[in-house]
Amino acid sequence: xxxxxxxxxxxxxxxxxxxxxxxxxxxxxxxxxxxxxxxxxxxxxxxxxxxxxxxxxxxxxxxxxxxxxxxxxxxxxxxxxxxxxxxxxxxxxxxxxxxxxxxxxxxxxxxxxxxxxxxxxxxxxxxxxxxxxxxxxxxxxxxxxxxxxxxxxxxxxxxxxxxxxxxxxxxxxxxxxxxxxxxxxxxxxxxxxxxxxxxxxxxxxxxxxxxxxxxxxxxxxxxxxxxxxxxxxxxxxxxxxxxxxxxxxxxxxxxxxxxxxxxxxxxxxxxxxxxxxxxxxxxxxxxxxxxxxxxxxxxxxxxxxxxxxxxxxxxxxxxxxxxxxxxxxxxxxxxxxxxxxxxxxxxxxxxxxxxxxxxxxxxxxxxxxxxxxxxxxxxxxxxxxxxxxxxxxxxxxxxx
Numbered sequence: 001x002x003x004x005x006x007x008x009x010x011x012x013x014x015x016x017x018x019x020x021x022x023x024x025x026x027x028x029x030x031x032x033x034x035x036x037x038x039x040x041x042x043x044x045x046x047x048x049x050x051x052x053x054x055x056x057x058x059x060x061x062x063x064x065x066x067x068x069x070x071x072x073x074x075x076x077x078x079x080x081x082x083x084x085x086x087x088x089x090x091x092x093x094x095x096x097x098x099x100x101x102x103x104x105x106x107x108x109x110x111x112x113x114x115x116x117x118x119x120x121x122x123x124x125x126x127x128x129x130x131x132x133x134x135x136x137x138x139x140x141x142x143x144x145x146x147x148x149x150x151x152x153x154x155x156x157x158x159x160x161x162x163x164x165x166x167x168x169x170x171x172x173x174x175x176x177x178x179x180x181x182x183x184x185x186x187x188x189x190x191x192x193x194x195x196x197x198x199x200x201x202x203x204x205x206x207x208x209x210x211x212x213x214x215x216x217x218x219x220x221x222x223x224x225x226x227x228x229x230x231x232x233x234x235x236x237x238x239x240x241x242x243x244x245x246x247x248x249x250x251x252x253x254x255x256x257x258x259x260x261x262x263x264x265x266x267x268x269x270x271x272x273x274x275x276x277x278x279x280x281x282x283x284x285x286x287x288x289x290x291x292x293x294x295x296x297x298x299x300x301x302x303x304x305x306x307x308x309x310x311x312x313x314x315x316x317x318x319x320x321x322x323x324x325x326x327x328x329x330x331x332x333x334x335x336x337x338x339x340x341x342x343x344x345x346x347x348x349x350x351x352x353x354x355x356x357x358x359x360x361x362x363x364x365x366x367x368x369x370x371x372x373x374x375x376x377x378x379x380x381x382x383x384x385x386x387x388x389x390x391x392x393x394x395x396x397x398x399x400x
Contacts, residue, residue, distance in 0.1 A: 005311065011052045011076030014038075018045045019067040028061055052078065101317070108137045110169040110308065110316035117176055118157040124172065127154055136284070136318065139165050167314035189243040192225040192390035194218045198254035201386055208246030224250055227395040243395055252389040258368050260348060261378035264341055267331045269301075274328040280306070282320040289324060297328045341377035345370050349379050361387040 019025045029036060034057060039048045050058065055071075062069050084090060111128065113121045128134050131150060133142050144163040151161045151174070160175040192208070200216045208225040212218060225246040230238045276292030303325040310316035336344065349370070353363060368381035 007049075007051070008076045011074070011078035012049050013052065013055050013071050014047060014049050014073040014075065015055070016042065016045050016047050016070045016072050017067060019065060021065075022046060025065060025067055028065060029058070032057065032061065034058055047072065049075075052076075104317055105168060105315070106139060107318075108133070108139060108142070108165070108168060108170050109135060109318045110310070110314070111135065111172070112169060113172045113174070115174040115176065116158075119155050124151075124155075127151070128170075128172075133170065139168075142170065167312065168310075168316050169314040171314075185245075187392055187394060188245050189227055189395045190245050190392045191223055191227050191395050192246045192248060192250070193393055194220055194222045194224055194252065195389045195391045196220050196252065196254055196387075198252040198389075200224075201251040201253045203248060203250045205246075205248040207244050208248065210248065218252070223396070224248070224390055246392075248390060250388065250390045251386055253364065253384060253386050256383045256385060257380075258383050259378070259380045260345070260352075261376050262341075262345070263376050264336045264372070265375075266334055266336070268334055269329040270332050271327060271329045276326045278324040278326075280304070280320075280322050280324055282306075284318045291324055292326045297326060299329055299331060301327045301329065303327065336377065338372050341372050342370055345377050345379050356383075356385065359387075361385050 017025065034050060034054045036048045036050045036054070039046060058069070061067075081094075084094075111125065111134070113124050116124060125134070128147075131147065133147055142165065144165065147163045148161040151163070151172070152158050155174075157176045158174045162171075162173040164171050197219045198217070200212050200214050200218065202214060203210055203212065203224070205225055208227050209229060210225050211223045218224070225248045227243045227246045228241050229244060231240045231242060233239050274297070276297075278290045278292045280287065280289035282288070304322060305325070306320050306322035308316050309319040309321065349368060353366070356363060362385065363383060364386045365382075365384035368379055368383065370377070370379045372378075
């Protein structure tokens, strides 16, 4: 995309070439570093694109090789300006618009955050705003290395952060301190700690020194496998330590309290099918909208579909456009019967159990009971889960 924009700005020509030896012609182009693209055979000739500067260099070479060249198309800004040189107002407007785009290219107009789970994108956006690395910020005022360090300090679960500027976009990519996030290759000197409190069910250590045994109760953050391996002399005295990436299969049994409820009385939205729409345009922080009239609707949902204008994924501008939809509905009061409430709660509970299983967690014991009263339906009890544990963290620094 950016290469095409550069070609349009500098201008290029599409030519048709007739010659005795096309191989020789192409070899001469390569020898003199003449970049050509979109090469296609057409009848008894070849067509191709090349820049204005390359075309000027090609002309004397064509005469030496007896090659006939014909320009069939002129593309790009220089030719467009030449064709419209007498339309002064139009040309001035174009130059002004191009200058404005050039000015906008010095600022950040788009922020993308990926890899985050413990902190939502909205929380990260607010922090970036506090650090003056937000929408409308000059790109050269953002120190990406410092921003990476600040994000790691602000969000302890971020073990790795990448911040880079591409076009008018600030791209934030994070890797969090989860069980499967970091490999031994990424942290060659690392310990394994408990990701949750519970009782050790199994531990098979492949590398490092285990600090717990089956049946031990541990708290979240306790050291399970140490990366520190003592070096012993012939007298079995410790003379030093070497370090590794601790590696083990560890299962932990944990008891969780499960609670969920909903009222038996509820309101259901019944959409009437009536709908109105309007438009919105936002330039920077200024919002201009033509909202639909709402006097005729007593209850309605307001839905906004918004898009940001840009030339590519990474070259965005501070211009948003979209539509506003107003959808009418009526509220109908309903009440679950005891059987309906229990069936709905069973369905909700089973969905939650399935989400737990999808994470590779074994439900060892399910003591959840469902009950109803005059006002609500509730599910409560204990879940005993067996799951993998062992968060990989940088090894504990010691004086040894």
